[in-house]
Amino acid sequence: MGLHEASSAEQDSAERSVVDTMQQEADIYRNGEDRPVGGYAVVMAVYLSLVGVLAGVAAKLGRPLPRPTAGDIAVTALASHKVSRVLSKAAVTSPVRAPFTRFDGPGGPAEVMEKPRESSRVRHAIGELLACPFCLDLWVVTALVFGLVYAPGVTRLIAGSFCALTGADFLHLAYAKAQQMATEG
Known part of the structure; x- marks a missing residue:
């Protein structure tokens, strides 16, 4: 067996060992529950890759980092x-x-x-992400932050619109509650 073949076999063995260890850790974490740990890892890798690419492109283009005001933070949160x-x-x-x-x-x-x-760990993880507003908040806030880097005017317009929709929703709920209280009293 040549040097190249030996190092290739050792690399394959090391990779199998890492994969086996990761699988064992995921099994221990699951504690008997069906949790798509591998799917979560894929979703995290996609998120981190997107953030890395967007940040790298912004740095390469010399885009200044925004200095969000208290208003920007409030609008971003509501949007x-x-x-x-x-x-x-x-x-x-x-x-x-x-x-x-x-x-x-x-x-x-x-x-x-x-x-x-x-039906698959990745599909399950994406399903959890898409069905959970708390989970999606990270992605949406990240999109809005990078929107402020690349297109601040348009981003503020869109964020302001969704902020207004949030206010309208709460007014609808308050109005419905007031109607309910008026008919009960």
Whole structure:
């Protein structure tokens, strides 16, 4: 066996050992539950890769990092709340989630509840991400932050619009509660 063949065999053995160790750790973590740890790793790798590419391109282009004001932070928070709820819960966006989730019943006003499909670990992890507004917030906030780097005017317009929608939603809920209290009293 030549030197190249020996080092290739050693590398294959080392890779199998790493994969086996990772599998054992994932099994221990799951504690008997069906958790798509490998799928989560893929989703995290995609997220980190996107952030790395966007940050690298911004640095290469010399784009200045935004210095968000308190207003930017508040608008980003309210906009990300609304965008993540629309993406994860709105009935009209269910076609986006359908390959990764299945309908589980009605949710809040104009919302649906869905469960992730479990046909593969990656599909399950993406299903959890798409059906969870809390999980999507990270992605939405990241998109808005990079929007401020690449197109601040358009990003502020879009974020402001979704911020206004968030306010309108809360007004609808407050109005409905006031109507309910008026008819009960």
